[in-house]
Amino acid sequence: MEWVETTAETIELAKNLALDQLGVAEDDAEFEVVEEPKQGLFGRTRGEARVRARVRPNTPRGKNERRDRGPKRTPRAAGEGNNSRRGPKSGSDRPKREPRPPREERAPRTDMPPVDPATVSVAATTFLNGLLAAASLTGSAQATVAGEDIDINVTGDEVAMFVGTKGATLMAIQDLTRVVSQRRLGDHETHLRVDIAGYREKRREALSRFAHKVAADVLASGQPRVLEPMNSADRKIVHDSLVEVAGVETRSQGQDPHRRVVVAVAGSDSESDD
Incomplete structure (x- = not known):
C-alpha cells in the first residue's frame, strides 16, 4: 500500500x-x-x-512457521484432486472496511456575548509587547479606543525595523495581531489598526505632498499620470488628498496587487471602484 x-x-x-x-x-x-x-x-x-x-501490511509467515503447521498430507489418489470440491480462493479473509463517513462540521457559536473593545485592545497590546520582547527591542504598545475603533501605536528604539518596505511588515504584524485577538476572544466587530514609529502619519504626509505635485504636473501638461501600484490604504490617501483640487480627478485601474491610481484632467473618462 x-x-x-x-x-x-x-x-x-x-x-x-x-x-x-x-x-x-x-x-x-x-x-x-x-x-x-x-x-x-x-x-x-x-x-x-x-x-x-x-x-499496515500483512506480515508473511516465516519458513519455520510454515513447517510447524502439522504433518504433511498424504498424497491423494490420481484424479482425486480433480473431483474434490474446493471453496473459492481469496486473497484475504478480512472483510472490506467501509470508508469513514466525513466528520460533521461544528456549527458556529451564536450565544457568545459581544466583546468589549477595551478587552480587545488589552489582548492586542499584550501580544505586541511580547513580540518586542521576543525581538529584544526596547519599546511599548499603547492603545487608544474610540467606540469600535482601536488605534495602537508602537514606539521605542529600533522598532522601525518592524515597518518594512512600504509598510509591508507593518501590515503583516497588524493582520497577525488581529488573528491573535480573535483566537483569544472570538470574532468581534472592532476595527484594529497598528502603527509603528509613527510610520502611517509620515506616509500619509509624504503621499499627500507627492499627489499634489503630480496634480500640478497634470494640470500643466494636460496629460494623465499613472502612479506605481499601491495598496488600498495608500490609494485612498491619494484620492482623499486630491478630491478638492480643482481641475483634476483620480481613478483606479488594474487588479491587486498591481492596482494603480491615475491622476487626470477633470472630465476625462474614468472608472474606479475604490
Missing part, C-alpha cells in the same frame, strides 16, 4: 486525516511523523504537523 501524507495543526489531527484517506481504523495503519509543530510565542505553536501513513 502506498504512503499518504497529511498536514494539520496537531499530530493527532494529521493522523485522523490520514485515516480518513486510507479508510481504515488506527490499529490497521502505521504512521511516520515527518515534522512536528514548533513551539512559538505565548505557548502557541508555529507551523503544522506532517504525517505519513499507510495500511
Whole structure:
C-alpha cells in the first residue's frame, strides 16, 4: 500500500486525516511523523504537523512457521484432486472496511456575548509587547479606543525595523495581531489598526505632498499620470488628498496587487471602484 501524507495543526489531527484517506481504523495503519509543530510565542505553536501513513501490511509467515503447521498430507489418489470440491480462493479473509463517513462540521457559536473593545485592545497590546520582547527591542504598545475603533501605536528604539518596505511588515504584524485577538476572544466587530514609529502619519504626509505635485504636473501638461501600484490604504490617501483640487480627478485601474491610481484632467473618462 502506498504512503499518504497529511498536514494539520496537531499530530493527532494529521493522523485522523490520514485515516480518513486510507479508510481504515488506527490499529490497521502505521504512521511516520515527518515534522512536528514548533513551539512559538505565548505557548502557541508555529507551523503544522506532517504525517505519513499507510495500511499496515500483512506480515508473511516465516519458513519455520510454515513447517510447524502439522504433518504433511498424504498424497491423494490420481484424479482425486480433480473431483474434490474446493471453496473459492481469496486473497484475504478480512472483510472490506467501509470508508469513514466525513466528520460533521461544528456549527458556529451564536450565544457568545459581544466583546468589549477595551478587552480587545488589552489582548492586542499584550501580544505586541511580547513580540518586542521576543525581538529584544526596547519599546511599548499603547492603545487608544474610540467606540469600535482601536488605534495602537508602537514606539521605542529600533522598532522601525518592524515597518518594512512600504509598510509591508507593518501590515503583516497588524493582520497577525488581529488573528491573535480573535483566537483569544472570538470574532468581534472592532476595527484594529497598528502603527509603528509613527510610520502611517509620515506616509500619509509624504503621499499627500507627492499627489499634489503630480496634480500640478497634470494640470500643466494636460496629460494623465499613472502612479506605481499601491495598496488600498495608500490609494485612498491619494484620492482623499486630491478630491478638492480643482481641475483634476483620480481613478483606479488594474487588479491587486498591481492596482494603480491615475491622476487626470477633470472630465476625462474614468472608472474606479475604490
